[in-house]
Amino acid sequence: AQTIHQWPVAEIKAVGSPLSLGCTIKGKSSPNLYWYWQATGGTLQQLFYSITVGQVESVVQLNLSASRPKDDQFILSTEKLLLSHSGFYLCAWRVSGNTLYFGEGSRLIVV
Amino acid sequence: GDSVTQAEGLVTVTEGLPVKLNCTYQTTYLTIAFFWYVQYLNEAPQVLLKSSTDNKRTEHQGFHATLHKSSSSFHLQKSSAQLSDSALYYCALSEDGSSGNKLIFGIGTLLSVKP
Incomplete structure (x- = not known):
């Protein structure tokens, strides 16, 4: 069975500090991976997607970046956090038929 | 661009009574798939229903939805709401x-x- 794991579960970070969120998927080779963001009280917004190692496409510009260093790993990062980056970050992978399966999410509070 | 509209931000229903959550859409693509995702408190969203066939009822966990391309809708319904919903x-x-x-x-x- 496929599993998706995100880390950290939650973080409180200062404005201007760097951030790195990780996502690992096991049990699926060459998955399509996605980063979604959910602001408090907001809807889910796709940020990035990746169909293969080393290839990442940006969907929304939020002063964030993403990388796919390994087939089973997807990283979301920024060198300088903004207050507006607070929210719930979800990694997802796609199976056949366009269904997305989400990880447990990483909750970020920027102060 | 494509968009999905959920007109009600909050729906309150009494346990045991039917519930309907509305969903309409605008799309420029001919081949499309629709989903209902459910997100419980402090958890990630999980898929509840999926459909890509016009006028075909899809059911799961007591919920059902039918894609109606003629009215651009994919409403979610349940005949008897439970507290856990x-x-x-x-x-x-x-x-x-x-x-x-x-x-x-x-x-x-x-x-x-x-x-």
């Missing part, structure tokens, strides 16, 4: 064929089931 429900549209198979979500409807 209280959650945030997202209607979503998959842009089939586009790069990355983007999933577009509505703003979500919070369902509150009261005793």
Whole structure:
């Protein structure tokens, strides 16, 4: 069975500090991976997607970046956090038929 | 661009009574798939229903939805709401064929089931 794991579960970070969120998927080779963001009280917004190692496409510009260093790993990062980056970050992978399966999410509070 | 509209931000229903969550859409793509995702408090969204066939009823966990392309709708219904159904429900549209198979979500409807 496929599993998706995100880390950290939650973080409180200062404005201007760097951030790195990780996502690992096991049990699926060459998955399509996605980063979604959910602001408090907001809807889910796709940020990035990746169909293969080393290839990442940006969907929304939020002063964030993403990388796919390994087939089973997807990283979301920024060198300088903004207050507006607070929210719930979800990694997802796609199976056949366009269904997305989400990880447990990483909750970020920027102060 | 494509969009999903969930007109009600909050729906409150009494346990045991029927519930309907509305979802309409606008899309420029001919081949599309629709989803209902449910998100319980402090958890990630999980898929509840999926459909890509016009006028075909889809059921799961007591919920059902029928895609009606003629009215651009994919409403979610349940005949008898349970307390455990209280959650945030997202209607979503998959842009089939586009790069990355983007999933577009509505703003979500919070369902509150009261005793």
